[in-house]
Amino acid sequence: MQTTLSDQARQLPRAAEAERILRSCVHCGFCNATCPTYQLLGDELDGPRGRIYLIKQVLEGQTATVKTQQHLDRCLSCRNCETTCPSGVDYHNLLDIGRALVDATVPRPLGQRLLRQGLRALVPNPQLFKALVNSGERLRPLLPQALQGKLPRRVQVAEARPGNAHARQVLLLEGCVQPGLSPNTNAATARVLDRLGIGIRPVPQAGCCGAVDYHLDAQEVGLDRARRNIDAWWPLLENGAEAIVQTASGCGAFVKDYAHLLAHDPRYAAKAERVSAMARDLVQVLGDEPLEQLGVHGEQRLAFHCPCTLQHAQKLGGAVEAVLVRLGFNLTAVPDSHLCCGSAGTYSLTQPELARQLRDNKLSALESGHPDVIVTANIGCQTHLDGAGRTPVRHWIELVDGALPHQPPAPRRTP
Template sequence: MQTTLSEHARQLPRALEAESILRSCVHCGFCNATCPTYQLLGDELDGPRGRIYLIKQVLEGNEATQKTQQHLDRCLSCRNCETTCPSGVDYHNLLDIGRAVVDAQVPRPLGQRLLREGLRSVVPNAGLFKKLLGSGQVLRAWLPAPLQIKVPRQVPAAKPRPATRHTRRVLMLEGCVQPGLSPNTNAAAARVLDRLGISVTAAPEAGCCGAVDYHLDAQAGGLDRARRNIDAWWPAIEQGAEAIVQTASGCGAFIKDYGHLLASDPAYARKAATVSALARDLVEVLRDEPLEKLRVRSNQRLAFHCPCTLQHAQKLAGAVEAILASLGFNLTLVPDSHLCCGSAGTYSLTQPELSRQLRDNKLQALESGHPDVIATANIGCQSHLDSAGRTPVRHWIELVEAALP
């Protein structure tokens, strides 16, 4: 696509990257065929091709408007379009650049600002989030409906974690909302890894991966969180930790981008590249291990929801399903498994109506095979799908751990 950046845009830190991405787009429109918001709304500007055109206009000097901002906000960042694109357009990085430019030009209404600032204050703070979640469970009946459905009625307790006892060691991101919403997920992962001769090294100083800030108008804050995590992990990396494991695919996708996002930071570029190279979704670790040692035997009937951050961002479509099938789980067929469930981090709170429509469509597909349980690989998807109060939704590693002899 022919592109001529304005003089102002050329001064932006990522101007050359934006120009390169824009020029790689041939405007074919194949991306619209798999874009969840385009399928719902039928508006060219609510599909990847239209959003690319909007970003191009702004970077060429045209005025950004609230409508421009709205169309960019409606994007889920699911990256389905990247899987579909025949030209390899790096859409999610272009979207991040475009959103930052538009948000700098277009002040948000007070309600939006308060919501986003509130989310940035609460969600990345695991301790505060857990306390507020506990209060929300007590006061659930009196909460507004949009918040009420977000508060789970029960949170299963975490099983004990094994002691650190093996030569092989990995780090594990604890996350920000997962310790409150599903504390047994990482405990189950640690127990399964222990059975395979791998211990999890604690790094309590590591916190939120940074994605919440980065995608809510605070990119600098998100990168600061990335730097703090790198500092927290670095001693264990120097001592031989073989991987940084994530059980939340959304966090994993962002950590794998640290190297790219901090490439121009002289103090962190090398370390960020190393961290991204060591980042592994749990399935990437387990698929290389002799899983027959686990002696798992299960014929439980389940539907697997492959999160967008696992299949489109990390390119691991089918990896979890292959492990579950090999362990004896009975996987049902899921139509349109490439489509987003509508969670998309904080999207379910910033765009509740679209998110709810996508959730209900996804549940219809997942439940079409009449599973006993729905499994997934990302806490956001898990809590969003489970909020409908229909078929139970759990992280897949919990189902594996529960089937251990």
């Protein structure tokens, strides 16, 4: 795509990157065929090609408007278009550049500002978030229906984590909202890894991956969180930890992007590159292990929802399904499995109407094979889909953990 950046745009730190991405687009339109918002709205400006044109116009000096901002806001950042694009357009990075530029020049209404600031204050704070979830559970009958749908129908209590010592050690990104919404997910992960001879090293200094801030008008704050995590993980990586494991694919996608986002930071570029290389979604860890020794015999009928951050961002589509089949679970077919469920981080809160339509469409596809339960790999998708009150939705590792054969207690040592 022919483009000429304005003098002002050429001063931006990522100007060269933006120009390169724009020039790689041949405006073929294949991306629109798999864009969830284009399918719903039928508006060229609510598809990737139209949004690229909008960003191009702003970078070439045209004034951004509220409408420009609205069309960019409606993008789910699902990256389905990247999977489809024959030219390899790096759309999500162009979108990040464009959103930052537009948000710097187009003030948001007070309500939007308060919502986004509130989410940035709440979501990355696990203790505060968990306290509010617990309060919401107690007050559920008094809450509006829309808010009730954001609370988990049933919080799976976290069972005990094993305390066995293992030579193999990994780090686990605990997450922000997952400990409050689905506390048993990470505990189940610890138990399954323990059976495979892998221990988890606690890293209390590590916190939010930074994605929430980065995608809610605070990119520098998000990058600062990334730097703090790198500092927290670095000594343990140097001391032999073999991976940084994520059970939420949204967090994993962002951690794997640290290398790109911090490539021009002289203090952190090299460390970020190593951290991203060592970041592993849980399925990548299990996929390389002798799962047959677990003795799992899954009998439930499952539908797997593959999150966009797993299949389009991390390019791990089919990986969880392969692990579940190896373990004996019966997977149902899911039509249009490439389409987004509408969760997309905080999208279900900032764009509730579109998110609800996408959720209902996704659930109809997932339920078409009449599964006993729906499983997924991202806490945002899990909560969003389960909030409809239909087929139960859980993290896939909990089903694996639940199917583990009972392990007798270790024999007592005699003096």
